[in-house]
Amino acid sequence: MTGRVASVNVGIVTEAAWAGAASGRSGIDKRPADAPVLLRFDGVAGDFIGERAHHGGPDQAVYAYAGEDAAWWEADLGRTIRPGGFGENLTTYAVDVTGAVIGEQWAVGEALLQVTMPRTPCRTFAGFWGVPDLIKRFTARATPGAYLRVLREGAVGAGDPIEIVHRPAHGVTLGEVFRALSLEPSLLPGLLAADELPEPIREKVRRRVGEPAG
Structure with a gap:
């Protein structure tokens, strides 16, 4: 399966009342880059x-x-959302991001990336958009976007193909992880089949299902 990068986006410094409580500064406002980015x-x-x-x-x-x-x-x-408007580094096209399997590997430009976990919406996101109930709405929609680990460093630019080069057999998807953690706790036990989930999430799941820490 092959998609493509619609845009590579890099965050600028934003100072606002809704920005991070610790610093008052946020990088959620990401703008499309004119050239490939490492x-x-x-x-x-x-x-x-x-x-x-x-x-x-x-x-x-x-x-x-x-x-x-x-x-x-x-x-x-009812509004335009430009690339980077979700705070994303990569805006993708023709890639089933929510259906991506945890541990799935993407060859993108010169880089090799691995799907690790879904994004959890926060108040900074709601403040940036000016939508007070955005966390609730974003959770209900359950299309959270994917965090990715870099397995091979490299430059990526708009128009580069996204090729899925490996998909683990366990089948646990990004969307399942998000729904299990926020909407459907009955899905939690099944997440432990995904060894590629970051350990902090695996520990959280074990606590919630009553299993001893690994």
Whole structure:
């Protein structure tokens, strides 16, 4: 299966009352880059992250959101949402992001990426959009976008193909993880089949299903 990168987006520094409580600064406002951007093991070159306690790091090095899901939000809200409007580094086209399997690997430009976990909406997101009930609405829609680990560093630009080169057999999808953690706790036990889930999430799942820590 092959999709493509519609846009590579890099965050600028935004200071606002709704920005991170610790710093008052956020990098959620991401803008399309004019040239290919280096995706590194620890994040996207030139990208600003305001609260590293909750964002960034190897398991959240890159954030991807599907252009098709963005179009749904445009229709629902009656407003234009430009690439990067979800705080995403990669705006994708023709990729089933919500249906991606945890641990799935994407060859994108020069880089190799791995799907790790869904995005959890926060008050910074709601403040940036100016939609007070956005967290509730975003959760109900359950198209959270994918955090990605960088397995091979490389430059990625708009128009580059996205090829799924490996898909784990366990079949646990990004959407299932999001729904299990926020909407459908009955799905929680099945998440442990995905060894590629970041350990903090696996520990959270074990606590919630009553299993001993691994």
